[in-house]
Amino acid sequence: MDAVPEAHVGWTFLTNHARVLAAIADDPTVRIRDIAARCRLTERAVQRIISDLEQDGYLSHTREGRANSYHIAAGKVLRHPAEAGLTVSSLLSLLVQDEAERAPHDTHAQR
Secondary structure, three states, X not given: OOOOOOOOOOOOOOOHHHHXXXXXXXXXXXXXXXXXXXXXXXXXXXXXXXXXXHHOOOEEEEEEOOEEEEEXXXXXXXXXXXXXXXXXXXXXXXXXXXXXXXHHHOOOOOO
């Protein structure tokens, strides 16, 4: 059974879909359990988000033994008209770089 992460009150700048995609970009072999912990989501929510991303062609996976290896369609254009022309790679370049820079300073990071 999925543990319910601590609730967040208020709005945020990033969607859960962007958070999950950034976690996968950081480690293409990451487990759903670890994505859930990092993004403070349930495993079931992460599974739904991965399914959404795969259905719309932003993500695919291959099975390697008991694990998945994910592939991000970096050249795919973002969905919202306000981001017309921006690619997944342009979004991830900001998010993954930020994660790498703040990870050593985040004492609550789970690995």
